Amino acid sequence: MALSSYFLVTTDHDIPDIRRAGFLYLLIAHVGAVALLLCFGLLQGVGQGLAIGDYTFNTMRLAEITPFWASIVYLLALFGFGAKAGLVPMHVWLPEAHPAAPSPVSALMSGVMLKTAIYGLLRVTFDLLNVQISWWGTLALALGLLTALYGVIFAAVQSDMKRLLAWSSIENIGVILAAFGLTLIFYTDGKGALAALTLTALLYHAINHAFFKGLLFVGTGAVLHATGERRMGKLGGLLRFMPWTGWLTLVGALAIAGLPPLNGFASEWLLLQAFLLTPGLTQPYLNMVIPVAAASVALAAALAAYVMVKFYGVVFLGQPRDPDLVHARRTTWAERLGMIWLAAGCVLLGLFPVQVIDWLSPVVRLLTNQTLVNDGNWLMLAPVSAERASYAPLIFLAVVAAIVLLVFFGVKRVYHGRVRRVDPWDCGYPEQDARMQDSAEGFGQPIRQIFEVFMRVERETPDPFDRKPQYRGDSRDKLWLLLYVPIARLAGWLSDQVGRLQHGRIQWYLIYSFATLIFLLVFVTR
Amino acid sequence: MSLTYHLQVVNLLAALLLLISFAMLSQRRIVGLVTLFAWQGAALAVSTALVGWSTGQHHLYYSAALTLALKVIAMPWFFYRLVKKLDVGRDVEPMINIPTTMLIGIVLVIFAFNLALPISQMSGTVTRSTLGIAMATVLLAFLMMITRSKAIPQVIGFLAMENGLFFAATSATYGMPLVVEMGVALDVLVGVFVLGIFFFQIRETFDSLDLKHMEKLKER
Amino acid sequence: MSTGIVLQIAQTLLAILLAPLLMGWVNQCRAWLQGRSAPPLTQPYRMLRKLFHKDAVLAHDASRLFRFAPYIIFACMVLAAGIVPTIVNDLPFSPAADVIALVGIYALARVFLALAAMDIGTSFGTLGARREMLVSFLAEPALLMVFFTASLISQSTELPVIVQTLAHKEFAIYPSMAFAAVAFWMISVAENARIPVDNPTTHLELTMIHEAMILEYSARHLALIEWAVALKLFTYSALGIALFVPWGIAPRGDLGALPLALLALLVKMIVGGAALSLLEAISAKVRLFRAPEFLGTAFLLGVLGMLIHFLLEV
Structure with a gap:
């Protein structure tokens, strides 16, 4: 593989x-x-x-x-x-x-x-x-939460679309691994039903991630194909030039941001429910640490919304940052179809959680010997009991749609619907151009400022006298420096040492072989 | 919930004590710190009196009165005057930034709660569940002393720590004997006055109350 | 069931209609406290009426997303008003969405508002969107923590069950709710764009958050957004009432308690609005980069509330 x-x-x-x-x-x-x-x-x-x-x-x-x-x-x-x-x-x-x-390969890699x-x-x-031992679960939970937060923080400061999505995949893997840890904790504590609930949330989230991340990667692929540009700082306003890609990607962005009634919310909802059921655990320490873990999951989810607003807003909304974008190529039907079925998956997986859970139940039963029992009906998801928690996405969507239509036509009937098109107002500033919008770096700046400890930021700030001022801020992963560079150095040093053995004289090589032979013979005869 | 109402109120006051400890951690102004300290003393006094009333331990009334007189009235008044005279009422940035301090605080609270669980199971008092809060208060006050560089917040941190210990004594064993408490109160009082005089001396020597300047005093 | 649906619709309509009144009341109190002569209570209604009658002015490049967002935001807030019990507990619609979904509804409205703000591509719009997301990425989990504290107590994430546990069962003091209450106050201040995090009356680029996002809106779109803002304040107040002072909300099926519940709601809203304006009047707006600290504190207080629950209330 x-x-x-x-x-x-x-x-x-x-x-x-x-x-x-x-x-x-x-x-x-x-x-x-x-x-x-x-x-x-x-x-x-x-x-x-x-x-x-x-x-x-x-x-x-x-x-x-x-x-x-x-x-x-x-x-x-x-x-x-x-x-x-x-x-x-x-x-x-x-x-x-x-x-x-x-x-498409990124979509496959991330999704599958x-x-x-x-x-x-x-x-x-x-x-x-x-x-199974319970500290395994605690370890996985801690690592998963760390991964989730680390991933989403770095996703927020990226300025390359696909890199941003890759970091967001790290976040989702973190959430899934945290769910795995919680499953193990419940399982080793003898809470089979709760383990089944958490495992269901895990599998559900894995499927959801395959759908929305696939959709987003295919969407960025379409953008890349049409414009030849991956840097968000050169894109913008694509919703106007590539409406199909724009609207379909919006579905994916909303789903990954964990917004109801799409699929990302459904699995996160299940996972948070699982966290809320921890007071039944027998270990007091875990009892108290797990709410903090739930807080981290919630924080990661909220940051994911930040990331997605940044991603979608900078790439698809606003003014094109490059005049050539107006000539962006239209998407082909094949590309559209590729996005449509993934977007449909995002919507359907979100609207029918009860059916999805039914499909997942054989797996859950195989691994934990229990299944998640739904206390609601086909419309309503109620994992433990209807008294405890319930969520009905289809009703939710129906009500929102009904209110939107009611208000829309109500306003249209009662008041006139005249519209005048003018230049943007923007507090009356007369000179407006596309460079005055937030760039990808600008949108991520608050996050970078708050979490700067985890990053090594490389900045290029313009001089006051620059005619064409350029700003560049690149946030790099500090772990690379702290962990990988020393390992690479160590490996380099070791191979240098090994390299000394090599000096081209044939007698020395014969001595090596001879010594090895003797050593092996001694080893065998003992 | 099987507790009686006044014990529930004691629990509530204990929670307030912890809340005030966190507020102190996040407070940048010395005047605000003094006010919070006074409130903490008030919560402590009321909860002590309530415990005394609900368990019939009448000597706790005296402790409550002592707390009220010293920690709610005398010392805050003294500190207000000190702040005014020394003119140090501005914002002071702590040495570690505040969100990080609060995060460390949460970890300390979890630690303290778990530490207190076995102890409180041994204790026979009705207020034993608040022991964890008392320990957390002590640790948080300690944390505050570590993160502040100015002299007055450090003394307030010390006093808040004493509050926590006092509360721990009340919740674990219905308070220390009155003589001990009087002694401790006197100690604290004298300590505060001595430190107050110290402040003036420190400021005269270094022209500031920042304790970083004390580093100059080391040999070499 | 049918009375339930009638009550549900009545309660939601009542929230929609009363929301601007609450806004007017808060504005009035604030004006009094600042020593100004106050606008009449009905001022928000007049403003809405005026806005609905005007011609909509749209930027050339405004997309459908921009024009459609106000309707979605308004619908989200109406939905929220339908879930939070104000007068009657346990309405037929509430099982469709629990408190976590409620947080999701607010997030949905917020994301659409931020996206719409970025749609035209003005400098202020993107600035507002960025700041709004900055405030919300801490406020949203903090709100969840407050809800989690309440649901750990009542063993349910359903608002009706939470209200029932807190109001209609044997009375008990929950120290964890003290933490949750402080956190909730901080969150609602931030989420409703009020001092000390944002100032609803300013158009100064250094400070504005919410106003920067809706600069480009006019006429009926602006009216819907303003109405949604009023509804958001109303639902947050109703949430505060439901979580911390739920006494008076009529239990399920008790129609006789309705008049009293209505009265209780009005009294609580009047007191709550006055308290909000008082707190606004005595606090100063914090610098934007203190806002994450403010909300981080709220978040940690929410977490502490849960910890206290495990120590004292299990």
């Missing part, structure tokens, strides 16, 4: 940046793969009563494994699948690889490939391992 997607990422391999991104992706995916191999190896090796070399899942499932080794297996799985899913701090490849790949890692994690933890 890593190899095939490596080739997909490097479709445009003649650009050096893209080759670099592809290599980074391949590297981290392989480190993850090594961890996974070790994980399966351990699962097979330390299990009692297994035939050597029997690597089928069925035999692994039967393995009697001690809690210590189970924990090691779990940690390896978390690391390995985490690297593939983009878990902080193994996330660095994601914002590089997604923008480098062609848009990241989810296979989650699938693997679920499979190993709930299916292959026989024991």
